Amino acid sequence: AIICSNIRVADQRIGDIRAQAAALLIGQDRLNGILDRYGDETIVEAIAELRRRAAEQMRANIAAIPDGTYRSRAFVDSDGVVNEPLTIALAVEKKGDTLTFDFAGSSQPCAGPMNSVLATTLSSVYLAMRHIFPDVPISAGAFEPLIVKRPEGTFLDARYPRPVSGCAAEVSQRIAEAVFAAMVQALPDKVxxxxxxxxxxxxxxxxxxxxxxxxxxxxxxxxxxxxxxxxxxxxxxxxxxxxxxxxxxxxxxxxxxxxxxxxxxxxxxxxxxxxxxxxxxxxxxxxxxxxxxxxxxxxxxxxxxxxxxxxxxxxxxxxxxxxxxxxxxxxxxxxxxxxxxxxxxxxxxxxxxxxxxxxxxxxDADQVQRDVALGYYTPKEASQKFGVALSANDLSVDRKATEAQRAG
Structure with missing residues (x-):
């Protein structure tokens, strides 16, 4: 009732609230059922083992990456108040079986709501690594080999009373993009x-x-x-x-x-x-x-x-x-x-x-021809973007012209 009385369109949101409450109640029942069946001690041991295995898998994946420092930049359009881009500067150092993420050099805290709280900055890095290594089970252990230096003095470490309403939906994805842009250099076949x-x-x-x-x-x-x-x-x-x-x-x-x-x-x-x-x-x-x-x-x-x-x-x-x-x-x-x-x-x-x-x-020139046939690109765009020449009569690939255009 307290929540609904503070929402402009409570009748449209009450279904969401009831669904969340129902999910929590089911989760509670299922967890209690497992505890009753196996006992607290066994469950605690299983959780610890899952965490250990997740850390082991993540460390094994990281160990296969060449040692070195991989750098990238990503940009937020603006903070919604000052019409200038915000920079996310990232250096990822791989050493042994750990990765260290350093956002030093990123933009300072901003006036608009695009500051990121530390929790979102951390979870954005973890999320990006989950995209890269989806085989590692979700567990706190999977994040143990990922060291994120606190980006103090930047908009990625917002302190009260900085506005932060845009961080979860938008800034988080720019942080993940910076991770992808750095890691694709190290793992071109996976990222x-x-x-x-x-x-x-x-x-x-x-x-x-x-x-x-x-x-x-x-x-x-x-x-x-x-x-x-x-x-x-x-x-x-x-x-x-x-x-x-x-x-x-x-x-x-x-x-x-x-x-x-x-x-x-x-x-x-x-x-x-x-x-x-x-x-x-x-x-x-x-x-x-x-x-x-x-x-x-x-x-x-x-x-x-x-x-x-x-x-x-x-x-x-x-x-x-x-x-x-x-x-x-x-x-x-x-x-x-x-x-x-x-x-x-x-x-x-x-x-x-x-x-x-x-x-x-x-x-592949045939893939470009297929995209044009489906209306994704015009023949002119096929030539400009991909160097593929298509026949004006039937849109077939002109092999000789394509070869010459790509060579030139």
Whole structure:
């Protein structure tokens, strides 16, 4: 009751609260059942053994990495207040069977809500390493060989009263991207180019006169994953840090006074590479009735997801608001709040594509031809991005022209 009385649209959130409570109760029952069956001593011993094995597996994986220091940089578009990028500088030192992560040189604490608390900074590193070594069981032991130096004096170690509401959804994914960009140098066969790395937070709140009630519509969106040594990146994948994407369009249109005028893959948004990045999402929403306000907390609007080992960056995030017959692009590109809207106004979003992996001119020409046939790229883009010449008559690969173009 206390929680619901402090939420603007409690009737829309009570289901979430009940689901979380039910999950905790089931977890409690299951844990008690295991303790009753095997006894406390056995369970404590099993937990310790799982932790030991996880640490052992992680150390074995790290030991196979060549010793050395691997450096990278990633950027947050802005903090939403000062329109300048924030830098995440990372040096990863591999020595023996441990990895040390040092973020010294990153930007200072910021005025806007894109500071990261230490817990998020640590968990972002752990999350990235889980992506790289998914075979290691989730356990505190898996993180023992990962030493993260406290990034004091930077926006990655926020202290009270710095605002931090954007750290979990967005800054965390930039930290993970920095880890990927460093580790792909050490493990090119295991690490991908950068993913879209944004939750695409879009909030729309207003009043629906037809139903006589206020509403808050919250949309998160997928994006492209980076290419890797074996194949192209995943298209319209979930954010790096979660498994959620938007509910079906039909459900959103039933629940809120909006119309999705467009909802499709953002073709061609993946970075070019031997294995290209996956594609992001493109959608456009129209307000059907009532007044509303829109807010965005996204990222990768200034810089697209990084390519790796010669691959091109993915396309950056785009936001355009159409109101009063005019186009409005947020000054911070991916962040703005309380944009007033009325019936007939529209919001158009393009989520980032993943980074490309490897030299684009090494991409199989037949794969490029297939992408063009599917409408992902135009013949001109195939030539510019991948060095593949296609016949104007039937879009077949002109082998001689392609060879000459790639050689030149």
């Amino acid at each position: 991908t180019a950068a993913p879209a790395g944004s939750s695409g937070n879009f909030a729309l709140g207003g009043n629906d006169p037809a139903r006589g009630r206020d509403y808050v519509m919250y949309q998160i969106s997928g994006g492209g994953y980076g290419g890797n040594s074996g194949h192209d990146g995943l298209t319209n994948g979930c954010s790096t840090i979660g498994i959620s994407k938007s509910p079906p369009v039909e459900i959103m249109e039933q629940a809120f006074p909006v119309l999705y005028r467009h909802y499709a893959l953002r073709e061609g948004s993946g970075g070019a590479g031997k294995h290209r990045g996956g594609f992001g999402l493109a959608y456009e929403i129209e307000i059907l009735r009532g007044d509303a306000r829109a807010s965005f907390v996204m990222d990768h609007g200034r810089f697209g997801p990084q390519g790796a080992l010669g691959g091109s960056d993915g396309e950056p995030n785009t936001v355009t608001v159409f109101r009063n017959g005019e186009e409005h692009v947020p000054p911070h590109l991916s962040k703005e709040q309380d944009i007033p809207l009325k019936a007939g106004d529209r919001v158009r979003v393009g989520t980032p594509g993943g980074g490309g992996y490897g030299d684009p001119f090494q991409r």
